[in-house]
Amino acid sequence: MNVLVCFKVVPDLDQLSGSDWVVDGCSRVETRFIKKMINPYDESALELALKLANPAKVSGITTNLSALTIADSGANLTLKNLRALGYQQAVRIESDAELDFAPQEIAILIAAYIRNANDFDLIIIGQQSGVGDNAKTPLLTAELMQWPCITQVTAIENDPAGNVKVTSLADEGTVTRVIKPPCVLAVGNAPFSTLRVPTLKAIKEQAAVPIKTIRSTEIRKAAPNLPDSPDAELLKLEVVHRKRKSMIINGANAPEKAKILYHSYLKGWLADL
Amino acid sequence: MSLTREQIISALIKIVGTDQVVTEEEVLKESSVDRFRRFEELHGVYTQPLPAAVVYVRNTKDVSALLKLANEQGINIVPRTGHTATEGGLETVVKNSVVLDGSAMDKIIKIDPYNMQATCQCGTPLQALEDRLREIGYTTGHSPQSKPLAQLGGLVATRSIGQFSTLYGGIEDMVVGLEAVFPNGEITRIKNVPRRAAGPDIRHVIIGSEGALCYITEVTVKIFKYLPENNILLGYTLEKMKTGFEILREVMAEGYKPSVARLYDPEDGAYHFSHFADNKCVLIFMAEGPKGIADATAQAIEVIVAKHPECVKVDTRYIKSWFDHLNWDATDVAKERAEIVETKNIGNTTEISANWDKINQIYETCIERIRNEIPDMTLVGGHSSHSYINGTNLYFVHYYNVVDCKPEEEISKYHWPLKKIIVEETIKAGGSMCHHHGVGKHRTPWIKDEYGSSYYILETLKKAFDPEGIMNQGTIYPRR
Amino acid sequence: MNYKVVLNGCSPNFSNQCSSVSAFLISSNILDREAQTLIFYNNSAAKLKLTAETPTSLLHLIEINNYEAETVLSILAELEKPNPADLYLFPGDYAGSELAVRFAYRLGGSSLAAVESLQMDQHQIKCTKGVYNGYLQGTFKLSKKPYCLSLARGILPNRDSQVIEKREAVYSDRSEERQPAYIVKRTVEKAESLDELESAKFVVAGGRGIKNKDNYLKLQTSASLLGAALGVSRPVALNGWAPLNKLIGASGAIINPEICLALAVSGSPAFFGGIEKSRKIIAINTDPQTAIVNNADVAVIDDYKAVLDELTRLIGEDKNH
Known part of the structure; x- marks a missing residue:
């Protein structure tokens, strides 16, 4: 089975301090200077795919893993690490466009890549990622490919006969589906999905293998019949101001602070319930 | 005749009352280890004998009475405050030990801006003191990564050091006086004066004693004007660690005192700097203090660095973002714990120091040997973060995947062999095997090599002050 | 500008869907009781209950076998394609967030997820939503009709909502529709909901x-x-x-x-x-x-x-x- 996981390296926005949140009209917040991380939902997607591939080796089913990102060369480090973890292909699409708020463009590039490769069974993507918070990429990818899609995925397992067992959250509870690929899986809050860490030995073995890089224009040319679909345009960004001003309770120790908290605040509030 | 567990507990209760004596199993388990054994701990495996109790002391008198009891009855005492030790110093290796926890003695006794000093009880969190001082325009100048969690007693007991040490010094340069209690119950106070020449400096018997000689109950440290508006951050990328060491040496030798002088290799730096360093070494300085001095220091550093064309200056905003997230708080600890359990990937550190002419050789040899000899490594790198006129430190960072072994075998399979390489190579080159985490229990096998002929002095301190050997057995001194 | 509301009657949170959409319509000042609400449901015994709290008075109830996004999407697209409304509103739960985006694509419209507020005139609509992990709020203009919005979650019920006196419902039965071909087996474990x-x-x-x-x-x-x-x-x-x-x-x-x-x-x-x-x-x-x-x-x-x-x-x- 051939699995493609799409991921994005994003700025760790919690690293920005209050004064860094400066916006002016629709100009972007400066995030260049803060640490990057793999978008947490994508990190889960990458790990779920590794979990799917590894026992498969034991059971005789070969799972071929590919990782794809649309990014500048800053993402190469992550791609190399993914190769060291067992991703056979690690591919980067280079685009000059501003993509934070352009999920349809991202989905078009992903779909173009899938069509070109023409041998993927499963596409696994985190359901949403920071900065844009668009929550559309996996859905639009499924539509462009005319494949089914399962959202809020929490676990993926092999099932006999080339099928895949997918667990996901739905409004009515936990749904388990045994499916016949192809399918797009949008990963939600998946427990136990922190990405494993590659060993130096594995990284070294992969060091010489170059990361495959494709220009976005090339890939679009290669799959010309995909639609252009400008969708929503960002007009303005504003900082969200939170209004509460906290009263800090002072006391000699925890029990004393608890007493003050209870008698001065909580007791009255509880009485109003 | 040694007392039974029950007898010990009732004797403790007799002195301090039931409220201060905790014997809940979960607390005892957690108190039998420190960060050195956190892999075992995270897997619910406790290999050390559980202490009989954890006693939360309220005052110096409590400490005195409890130590006296322990001394008379041969009960092993493990002194503790913030519980952030990394080298096993807080492990209870002796059956029915008693952990004396000073974290409830957390009063800031006096801040004296005129004499530029502050006095605190041992359980005062450094962060609490620092926050209070900053409100009135002062700072301790002490900023270890554990600042949000560590407390003053422990910081002094382990000879801790902070990220601004190149200007302010280590804790030994900050402590002006102390109160400590010795095993026989003797309460000793060293007064707070600018300097003395009345015999040896006995503060140093206490500073760094790691609970193996006495119990620190009160600490007075220097304070400094806090002038963050004058801070100037400088950052560079460069190819070789060797060049970086040369620059650090020149800055120190020329007599400049930046507060921060740090050199990261690409592997260690990757976590913080991979978004701009592109697999290069990173050199960081911060000049601080009165504006004239800060400006002059920064200018001089720029001139020194400019002599090395491989150094490329980076936008200060990258360095500022790093600087804003220096410390290690409770959230980081919790995050790390969860990640270790899920990925079986764990990281530790070993810090050493050496003279300028040896440091690069130690760095290269250790990195090379670890790469070749230790299995399943995922990261090995290091940084220099504290420089002196005659040398600098190296902080080795080593991460590995724990593969094919039980949680309780993690230390013998990975951590210990790693430490052994670094410690032995350092001692062989004439450096010191401990720069600022203390000896704890896991570097005692090399303590005699570390000291050489001067071990006589160290050994005699133990014989003199803790003849019954009740103070934190197995720490600094190999277990008898 | 006319609109429709699409709700999931198979979900135990149906009542929340109704109240949050109502509150959104009121706060956006576009409450039109004559607008239509489409409801997919699978329990005909409970269908009367479903009509009690809807945000609009005109209802179209569509019976299905069980809630599968692929099935619902194709029915919805088939129903709406001949004569689409200008605007479709979906609740911010799992089902609604998915449907809004995919339905918009199928009708050649535009979509936005987790919308907090809406302003519209004859020609265009502007919406706000949280971006940058919720640190910022962004204002967006949608470009093509039909505009399909899923709402932000946690929109609180509005106390002033007027009572709808009379509702008119039409029913369709699509329960014969087969399970999507890609599903071999499907089980649901009902969880204690949020x-x-x-x-x-x-x-x-x-x-x-x-x-x-x-x-x-x-x-x-x-x-x-x-x-x-x-x-x-x-x-x-x-x-x-x-x-x-x-x-x-x-x-x-x-x-x-x-x-x-x-x-x-x-x-x-x-x-x-x-x-x-x-x-x-x-x-x-x-x-x-x-x-x-x-x-x-x-x-x-x-x-x-x-x-x-x-x-x-x-x-x-x-x-x-």
Whole structure:
């Protein structure tokens, strides 16, 4: 089975301090200077795919893993690490466009890549990622490919006969589906999905293998019949101001602070319930 | 005749009352280890004998009475405050030990801006003191990564050091006086004066004693004007660690005192700097203090660095973002714990120091040997973060995947062999095997090599002050 | 500009879907009782109940076998394609968030997820939503009709909503529609929904600082002693310390209790968005610098366990008197 996981390296926005949140009209917040991380939902997607591939080796089913990102060369480090973890292909699409708020463009590039490769069974993507918070990429990818899609995925397992067992959250509870690929899986809050860490030995073995890089224009040319679909345009960004001003309770120790908290605040509030 | 567990507990209760004596199993388990054994701990495996109790002391008198009891009855005492030790110093290796926890003695006794000093009880969190001082325009100048969690007693007991040490010094340069209690119950106070020449400096018997000689109950440290508006951050990328060491040496030798002088290799730096360093070494300085001095220091550093064309200056905003997230708080600890359990990937550190002419050789040899000899490594790198006129430190960072072994075998399979390489190579080159985490229990096998002929002095301190050997057995001194 | 509302009648949260869409229509000032609501349902015995709370008076109830996005999408596209409305509104639950985007694509329209507010005139619509992990709010213009919006979660019921006197419903039966071909087998395990958290008056929320599963279990006991519902932040659920249905925040429950006691949570916007509608927020955290402390009404800087133990004792004492 051939699995493609799409991921994005994003700025760790919690690293920005209050004064860094400066916006002016629709100009972007400066995030260049803060640490990057793999978008947490994508990190889960990458790990779920590794979990799917590894026992498969034991059971005789070969799972071929590919990782794809649309990014500048800053993402190469992550791609190399993914190769060291067992991703056979690690591919980067280079685009000059501003993509934070352009999920349809991202989905078009992903779909173009899938069509070109023409041998993927499963596409696994985190359901949403920071900065844009668009929550559309996996859905639009499924539509462009005319494949089914399962959202809020929490676990993926092999099932006999080339099928895949997918667990996901739905409004009515936990749904388990045994499916016949192809399918797009949008990963939600998946427990136990922190990405494993590659060993130096594995990284070294992969060091010489170059990361495959494709220009976005090339890939679009290669799959010309995909639609252009400008969708929503960002007009303005504003900082969200939170209004509460906290009263800090002072006391000699925890029990004393608890007493003050209870008698001065909580007791009255509880009485109003 | 040694007392039974029950007898010990009732004797403790007799002195301090039931409220201060905790014997809940979960607390005892957690108190039998420190960060050195956190892999075992995270897997619910406790290999050390559980202490009989954890006693939360309220005052110096409590400490005195409890130590006296322990001394008379041969009960092993493990002194503790913030519980952030990394080298096993807080492990209870002796059956029915008693952990004396000073974290409830957390009063800031006096801040004296005129004499530029502050006095605190041992359980005062450094962060609490620092926050209070900053409100009135002062700072301790002490900023270890554990600042949000560590407390003053422990910081002094382990000879801790902070990220601004190149200007302010280590804790030994900050402590002006102390109160400590010795095993026989003797309460000793060293007064707070600018300097003395009345015999040896006995503060140093206490500073760094790691609970193996006495119990620190009160600490007075220097304070400094806090002038963050004058801070100037400088950052560079460069190819070789060797060049970086040369620059650090020149800055120190020329007599400049930046507060921060740090050199990261690409592997260690990757976590913080991979978004701009592109697999290069990173050199960081911060000049601080009165504006004239800060400006002059920064200018001089720029001139020194400019002599090395491989150094490329980076936008200060990258360095500022790093600087804003220096410390290690409770959230980081919790995050790390969860990640270790899920990925079986764990990281530790070993810090050493050496003279300028040896440091690069130690760095290269250790990195090379670890790469070749230790299995399943995922990261090995290091940084220099504290420089002196005659040398600098190296902080080795080593991460590995724990593969094919039980949680309780993690230390013998990975951590210990790693430490052994670094410690032995350092001692062989004439450096010191401990720069600022203390000896704890896991570097005692090399303590005699570390000291050489001067071990006589160290050994005699133990014989003199803790003849019954009740103070934190197995720490600094190999277990008898 | 005319609009339709699309709801999932198979979901146990149907009533929340109705109230949040109603509130959104009122706050956007586009309440049109003559607009149509489409409801997919699979339990014909309960269909009368479904018509009781709808945001509009004209209803189209479509019976299906069970809720599968692929089936619902194709029926919806087939029904609407000949004569689409200008605007479609979907609730912000899992089903609605998916449907809005995919349906828009199928009709050649444009979509936006997790919309907080809407402004429209004859020619265009502008919406706001949280971006940058909730640190910022963005205003967007949608370009092509039909505009398909899924709402942000946690839009609170509006007290002024007028009562609809009379509803008119038409029914279609599509229950014969077969399960999508790609599904070999399907099982549903009904979980305790997030409703308990979302309707609680007093919620205790635990963050990463609770450190482990044992502490979570202890927290459960303390919360029940306090008479509070218990929720957790994302790391706590993802570390497996707590079940996913206890998750509070952008990707979990959006709560609006009278009191929220936030223990050892850092308070990133993604989590804070889940509790910010609480009337009173109390934070207990060892770190005074953490965001939650600044965003709470009252904060205690200390170990949550010690404070909570004393609070439970005090409350217990008062109960016994």
